[in-house]
Every structure is written in structure tokens, then in C-alpha cells.
Amino acid sequence: MRTVVALLLCVAAAQATLRGLAPSKQALYRGDPFVCLDGSARLAHSQLNDDFCDCDDGSDEPGTSACSNGVFFCENKLHKPQLLPSSRVDDGICDCCDGSDEASGKCSNTCEEQGRAERERRQREEQARAAGFEKRKALMEEGQRGRAEKETKIASLDATVTEQQATEEDLRALKEAAEKPESEAKASFDRQWEETKAANKNKSIHTLFEFLDRDSDQQLSVEDLLQCPKLDSDQDGSVTREEVESFLDMDGDGALNDTETLADIEEFHQHVYEEMHSLFTNEDVEGVEHEQEKPAYPPNIQALIDEAEYARAKYNDLQSQLKAARDELETLKRSLAVDTGAQHEWAPLQDQCLEFRDREYLYKLCMFSKVTQEPKSGGKQTSLGNWKQWTGEGNNKYSEMLYDGGEKCWNGPQRSTRVTVECGVENTVLSVTEPNRCEYAMTLTSPAACEPIHHDEL
Secondary structure: OHHHHHHHHHHHHHHOOOOOOOHHHHHHHOOOOEEOOOOOOEEOHHHOOOOOOOOOOOOOOOOOOOOOOOEEEEOOOOOOOEEEEHHHOOOOOOOOOOOOOOOOOOOOOOHHHHHHHHHHHHHHHHHHHHHHHHHHHHHHHHHHHHHHHHHHHHHHHHHHHHHHHHHHHHHHHHHHHHHHHHHHHHHHHHHHHHHHHHHHHHHHHHHHHHHHOOOOOOOEEHHHHHOOHHHOOOOOOOOOHHHHHHHHOOOOOOOOOHHHOEEOHHHHHHHHHHHHHHHOOOOOOOOOOOOOOOOOOOHHHHHHHHHHHHHHHHHHHHHHHHHHHHHHHHHHHHHHOOOOOOOOOOHHHOOOEEEEEOOOEEEEEEOOOEEEEEEOOOOOOEEEEEEEEEOOOHHHHHHEEEEEOOOEOOOOOEOEEEEEEEEOOOOEEEEEEEEEOOEEEEEEEEHHHOOOOOHHHO
């Protein structure tokens, strides 16, 4: 009879739930002897949780702190199960919300309260995620619609450019055909005008020279010039030698040398005429010319000019239209080349700028374009990087953005920014840090990052 009772007690002990052991592992501990999970020893069931570490892997002491490599399981009913390092068992600090890591009665069971708070938090998150996903669906529709519109616009612009290029060749030919007679007629008229102007000036030079050459000896002397009242530069009523010698002082040294006392017509033309002829009007000396105004082109030439101007205007107008179409085409193609998500959910945010302010700086994240930083007190804006690519790992490609090639740090690398993307109801930059020198980190929330909720997550 005693043998039977002892056997029953042994079986009951073996089937009892061991402290600190997960229910899924209880079956591994029901054998007697117990074999360490790493096979390092065989132990009597009474040696389990005896506060002495027998197994190399610590598997014999799930409910004590005897083994440095042991693990304690908190069941935490009404909340989440938890694994603790065995060193935190019976250390006087309540780590498990059900208090099972400490002696009975030492800790209050707060699992229901914590579980309720956790469930409420998860519910709020799920509601926000669901709301974000509804917005994401709208963003996907908008992005796909915008992409289709851009593709339609590109096709239209391609056709327009092709048509305008053909028209450009026709208008260029018409322009060149109109410009040739215009150019020839203007060149002929201008050439004749230059000849007339030169002849008038030559006549004016000779007329003024003859007027000043009082003794008609084909040489201007000081005595000739002393007889010309117009050379009274200080207007004191008399012409002095100093006043007239200044005109004949051809080398500008302030005194007349032997070759400067007389000036023939060539010397007068080269050194004296330009300075002197402005003192005389046509009333003083008939035939003296001053600035000669070029006459207007005659009607026959003006008609050629008007025709060429019209052709040029038509050609230049088309050139402007063609450039605008090509620029728009390039912008649209560059926009479509950006990876805006698997379902183009990020496309509506393209080129939108989001701001974040801390105590010192204003940061701007311009989506798929650039990241900048500028002092709030005013000053130079600094580039923290330009759009490069998505850099999320594996199936989470769209969880991280990279902006690189920013302004170079003094004696350091170019600035760059990694943007971590999280689900959120609004497009918001939550934080900006600089974990490494010249390497910035941003956290961005956006409905574009909200994935649908699967039942196994609830």
C-alpha cells in the first residue's frame, strides 16, 4: 500500500505545473528522471527548481535564479505572456504583471488592467490604421488616375512636338527666304549711308580748315587761329596764344614743338578737327557737319524688313511653343520615372513639402525631391540630400527613403537623410535626428504607408 501511495505522489509531482515554465513545454518535464534539454545530465524530478543549476543549458531551473542562462515564463493571463532572464526571478522587483516572478503575495496582479490598456491601445492603432488605409485607397486611386492623365498628356505632347518640328522646318525656310533680300537691301542702304556720311564729314573738314586758314597757305598756324573769336575758351573777349596752342599741341605735352606750329589738312583731320568742330555751328561756318542722323529706310526696304520681321516672329513664336512642349514633356517623363509605390499610392505626395521644427532649425522634406535645413533665426539653407531611392529591406521596400548627395560637411562627407515611413492618418514628419555626423534620420507618418489589417493580426 505504501508503495502505491509513493508512486501516486511521484506521478502527481511529475504532472504538476512547474513554476516559470511555459505550458507548451510542461510535457517535456513530466518524465522521471528528467533529461536536460541539451542532454547534459539526467536528474531526479525532485532536482527541478531546487535552486541549484545542474543542466548546462539551465533547463532544470525555469522557476529560480540559479542558472545564469535560464529563462522564466510569465503566463500573465488577461495580458501578454513574457519571457524574463532568470536573473530577474525573486530579485524583489515585480517584472511579470501577474507577479509570478516573485514570492507569492509580494506583487499585485495588474494583468487585467495592463491587458485592458494594451487592448485599448491596439484598438486605437487598428482604428487609425483602418482610417489610414481608407485614405491610402483614395491616394492609390488618385495616383493611378494622375499617372494615366500624365501618360495621356505625354502621348499628346509627343504628337504636338512631332507636328511642331515639321512646321518649324517650314517656318525656318520662310524666315531665311525673307531675311535674305532684307539683309541685302539693308546692307546696300547702310553702305551708301556710310559713304555719304564719310563724304559729308570730309567736306566738313575741308570747309572748316579753309575757314580757319586765313592766309590760305594750306597750313594752320597760331596766327591763323588767333583771328578766330570762337577759340576764346575763357570768353574774356580776346583769343590768347595759350588758348590756340592747346589745339595745336598734338602730343599733349603742354608745349608746341617745331612740327606742331603748323598743321596741314591731314594733321588737322587727325588731331584737331574732332576737338574743334563742336565749337562751330552751320551758322558760323556753312557746311560744318555735326552728328549725322541716319535716315529711315525707304518704303521698298521697309516692306522687306516688315516681311522678314513677320517671318521671324512666326518662327520665334513656334520655337517658344516647341521649347515649352519639350520642357513639359521632360518634366512629365521624369515624374513618371519616380517609383511612387506598388500601386502609386505615393504619387499624390510627389513634390509636396512637409515641415518639422525643433528648437534651432526648420526642416523641409519635399517628397521625391529634396531635404533641407535652415536656421529658425534666419540664414543659409543647407541641403540634407536629394531624392535617391527606396531602401526598405525585403518585402518592406517602401518603409524607408534615401535622400543623398547633400551639401558637403566641413572636412566630412556629403549630407544624407534616411526617412523611416510609418502608417499614420496624416502626412507628418514626427522627428529629425542626426545619429551620425552629417547623416540625418527622419520619421514620417503617412496614410500611403497603411497596409490592410489581416484577421490574424487582430
